[in-house]
Amino acid sequence: TLISTPSFRSQLTGNCKTGSHKHIIGQECTMPSGRRGPGRQHVSRITSLSKIGAATTSACSKSRNCSLNLQPSDHHPLTALITIHPVKHHVLPNMPGENRLVFELMLLGYLLMTLFLQYVNLYRTVWWLPYGPSTYALNFYLMDCYLILFIVLVSGWRLIAFYLTETDMSKNLSNVVYYCDKLLRSVVIVGLPTALVWVLWHIYHQQPVLINLFLCYPVLFVVSVDALTNENSKDESKIPAELAPESVPQHRKTRERFSLETIHRLTSTWYPQHKCQQSTSASRQEADFLRHDFNRRIKVAFLNSLICAYYVGFMPVWFAQKFLHYDAYWVFLVICCIWFNSFMLLLTHLMPVSYCDTLHQCAQHLGSWKQISSSQCDGPQITWSDMAIWPQGVCVRTNKLSYRAEGIQNTAIPGNVSHSRFYFMFHNGLRFYNCLTIIQALVVFYQLTVLIRFPYWNQVLIIALLLFANYYILFRLLRDRHIMSKVYSRKL
Numbered sequence: 001t002l003i004s005t006p007s008f009r010s011q012l013t014g015n016c017k018t019g020s021h022k023h024i025i026g027q028e029c030t031m032p033s034g035r036r037g038p039g040r041q042h043v044s045r046i047t048s049l050s051k052i053g054a055a056t057t058s059a060c061s062k063s064r065n066c067s068l069n070l071q072p073s074d075h076h077p078l079t080a081l082i083t084i085h086p087v088k089h090h091v092l093p094n095m096p097g098e099n100r101l102v103f104e105l106m107l108l109g110y111l112l113m114t115l116f117l118q119y120v121n122l123y124r125t126v127w128w129l130p131y132g133p134s135t136y137a138l139n140f141y142l143m144d145c146y147l148i149l150f151i152v153l154v155s156g157w158r159l160i161a162f163y164l165t166e167t168d169m170s171k172n173l174s175n176v177v178y179y180c181d182k183l184l185r186s187v188v189i190v191g192l193p194t195a196l197v198w199v200l201w202h203i204y205h206q207q208p209v210l211i212n213l214f215l216c217y218p219v220l221f222v223v224s225v226d227a228l229t230n231e232n233s234k235d236e237s238k239i240p241a242e243l244a245p246e247s248v249p250q251h252r253k254t255r256e257r258f259s260l261e262t263i264h265r266l267t268s269t270w271y272p273q274h275k276c277q278q279s280t281s282a283s284r285q286e287a288d289f290l291r292h293d294f295n296r297r298i299k300v301a302f303l304n305s306l307i308c309a310y311y312v313g314f315m316p317v318w319f320a321q322k323f324l325h326y327d328a329y330w331v332f333l334v335i336c337c338i339w340f341n342s343f344m345l346l347l348t349h350l351m352p353v354s355y356c357d358t359l360h361q362c363a364q365h366l367g368s369w370k371q372i373s374s375s376q377c378d379g380p381q382i383t384w385s386d387m388a389i390w391p392q393g394v395c396v397r398t399n400k401l402s403y404r405a406e407g408i409q410n411t412a413i414p415g416n417v418s419h420s421r422f423y424f425m426f427h428n429g430l431r432f433y434n435c436l437t438i439i440q441a442l443v444v445f446y447q448l449t450v451l452i453r454f455p456y457w458n459q460v461l462i463i464a465l466l467l468f469a470n471y472y473i474l475f476r477l478l479r480d481r482h483i484m485s486k487v488y489s490r491k492l
Contacts, residue, residue, distance in 0.1 A: 084389050087364045087408055089274075090429075090487045092357050100166065103349050104159040110345070110469055111155040114338045115312045117462045119143065121334060122316060122326050124458045146202040147319050150215070153196055154311045158304070160188060207319065214318055218310050222303050271354060274361040280387060280411040284419070287366045287412075290359055291422050294351075301346035309339035330459065333450075337466050344440060344473045351432075353480045359422075360429035367392075367407025368423035369414040374402050384414055429488050433481045440474045 123142055125134040164185060204212050272293060277283045313335035320326070367390070374381070377395040384396035384403070390410040396403055403414040407427065412419035425431060447470060451463040 084391055085408055087276075087361075089361050089364070090357075090490065092353060092487055093483070095353055095483070097352055097354075098349055100162060103345075104162050107342070107345055108156050108159050110341065111308055111312050111338070112152070113465060113469075114334065114341075115148075115151060115155070115316070117465060118313055118316050118331070118334050120458050120461065121330050122320055122324060142321060142324070144203075144206070144319060146199050146206070147315065150196070150199045150203065151311050151315055153192070153199070155308065160192060164188065211319065214315075218307050222307065225299075225303065271352070272358055274358045276365065280389060283362075283365050283411040284413070287362050287419065287422055290362050291418060294359065297350040298347075301343055301350055304346055305339050305343035308342040309335055313338045330462065334462065334466075337447075340443060341466070341469050341473065344436070345469075347436070348473065348476055348480075353484060356426075356432055357429060357484070359426040359432075363423050363426035364407065365409055366412050366419060366423055367405060367410030368412055368420050368427070369396075369403035369410065370406050371415070372402050372404050377402060377404070386413070430481060430484055433477060433484065437474070437477045437481055440470065440477055444470045444474055 119138065123139040125137060125139055126132045127134055127137045200215070203215070272290060275286070277286060313331075317326075317331055317335075372395070379395060381395045381397040381402060384390075384398035390396065390405045392405050392408055392410070394405045394410075396405070396414065398414050401415065407423060412423065444467065447463055447467055451460065451467070454460070454463075
C-alpha cells in the first residue's frame with residue numbers, strides 16, 4: 001500500500017533525480033521491497049556510456065606497443081569517452097633474406113632443367129631395345145639448336161638484367177678487377193643483342209612467318225597488361241615521402257607524394273617497413289600503399305612465371321615437327337608445373353617473412369567493420385568520424401547503416417571493400433602462408449600419385465625432377481610458417 005501511494009512514488013522519483021551523478025552511476029534507485037525504481041532505463045543507458053571510459057593512448061615505443069594520441073573532437077564529444085587499447089607487435093628474429101644472385105641462378109637452373117624435361121617428352125626413343133632404330137635416349141637430330149639457344153637467352157634475361165643493373169664491383173677493388181668487370185659488361189651489352197638477332201634470323205628463315213610471330217607475343221601481352229594495370233592504379237600507387245626507402249636519394253624525397261613504380265625502379269629489392277602512424281588518415285594511406293604494393297608483387301610474379309612457362313614449356317611444342325607424335329597430357333603437365341613452380345619461387349622471393357609481418361602489423365592498425373542491423377547493437381550508436389580511432393566492439397552509424405568494429409584498433413572506412421579484404425587476409429599473420437603451404441602440399445601429393453601410377457622411364461624422370469623443386473618450395477614455406485607461428489604464439 002505504501003509503494004502504490006502517489007506521495008511515496010513522487011518522493012522516490014525526486015530523490016533519484018536530485019541525487020548526485022556519481023551516486024546514480026554507481027547504483028540504482030531501489031524500492032524498500034527490493035524492486036527497482038522508475039529510473040532503471042535511464043540509469044542503464046548512462047552506465048553503458050560510462051563503461052566506454054576515457055580516451056588514453058600513447059605513442060609507439062621501442063617495445064613495439066603502438067597506439068595513437070587522439071584529441072577530443074568538438075563535433076563528436078562521445079569519441080573522447082572511448083578507451084583505445086594499444087596494439088602490441090611481435091618482433092621477428094633477424095632472418096637473412098635470400099640472396100638475389102643465388103635466387104636468379106637457381107631459377108635459371110630450374111628453367112633449363114624443365115626445358116630438358118620437355119624435350120624428353122617430345123623426342124624420347126626406345127633406346128633400350130637391342131635392334132631399335134636409335135641408340136640414344138633422344139632424337140637429337142630433330143631438335144632445332146637455334147630455338148634452344150633462343151629459349152636459353154630468354155630464360156636468362158633476369159640474371160643478365162640483375163648483373164647489369166644491381167651489381168657494382170667498382171668499390172674497394174683493384175684496378176684489374178674493375179677493368180675486367182667493365183670489359184665483361186661491355187661484352188654482355190654488345191654480344192647479347194647480337195646473338196639474339198643472329199638466332200632470330202635463322203629461326204625466321206626456317207619457319208613460316210605466322211609461327212615466328214608467336215616468339216614476340218608474350219612481350220606484347222606483358223607490355224599491354226602492365227600499362228593497363230599501371231594506368232588503373234596510378235592514384236593508388238602514391239605514398240608519402242616519409243614511407244620511401246632510405247636508399248632513395250634525399251632530393252627525390254622532397255616531393256609530397258611518391259610513385260610506387262619510381263621506388264621499385266630506384267630500389268628493386270626494397271621491402272617496406274611498418275611505421276605506426278599518429279593519424280587515422282596516415283594509417284589508411286599506408287594500408288592503401290601496402291595493398292597496391294602487394295598486388296604489384298603478385299602481378300610481377302604472375303607475368304614472369306607466365307613468360308617462363310610460355311618460352312620453356314610451350315615454344316618447343318609449337319615449333320615441333322608436324323609428323324612428331326607425343327603424349328599431350330604429359331606435355332601439358334610439364335607446362336603447368338613450369339608455370340606453378342616459377343610462380344611459387346618468385347612469390348616466396350618477393351614476399352619474405354618480414355614483408356608478410358609488415359602487412360600483418362598494418363592490418364592490426366587498420367581494423368575492419370562488420371555491417372549489422374540496428375537491433376544487434378548492444379550499446380548506443382555513435383556517428384562515425386574519420387578522425388577518430390575506434391576500439392573493438394563499438395557500434396557506429398554512417399550512411400544510414402550500422403557497423404561494429406572488428407579489430408583492436410579501427411581506422412578503416414566502414415563499407416570499404418578494399419580495407420575489409422586487406423584486414424581479412426593479413427590480420428592473422430599466418431593466413432597467407434597457410435594458403436601457400438596448403439596449395440603447395442596438394443601439388444606435391446598430386447605429383448606423388450602420378451609417380452605411382454605411371455611406370456615409364458621418361459615419366460618417372462620428369463616427376464622425380466619436378467618433385468625436387470616442389471620439395472624445396474614446400475620446405476621454405478614450412479620453415480617460415482614454423483618461425484612465424486612460434487613468434488606469434490608468445491604473449492606480449
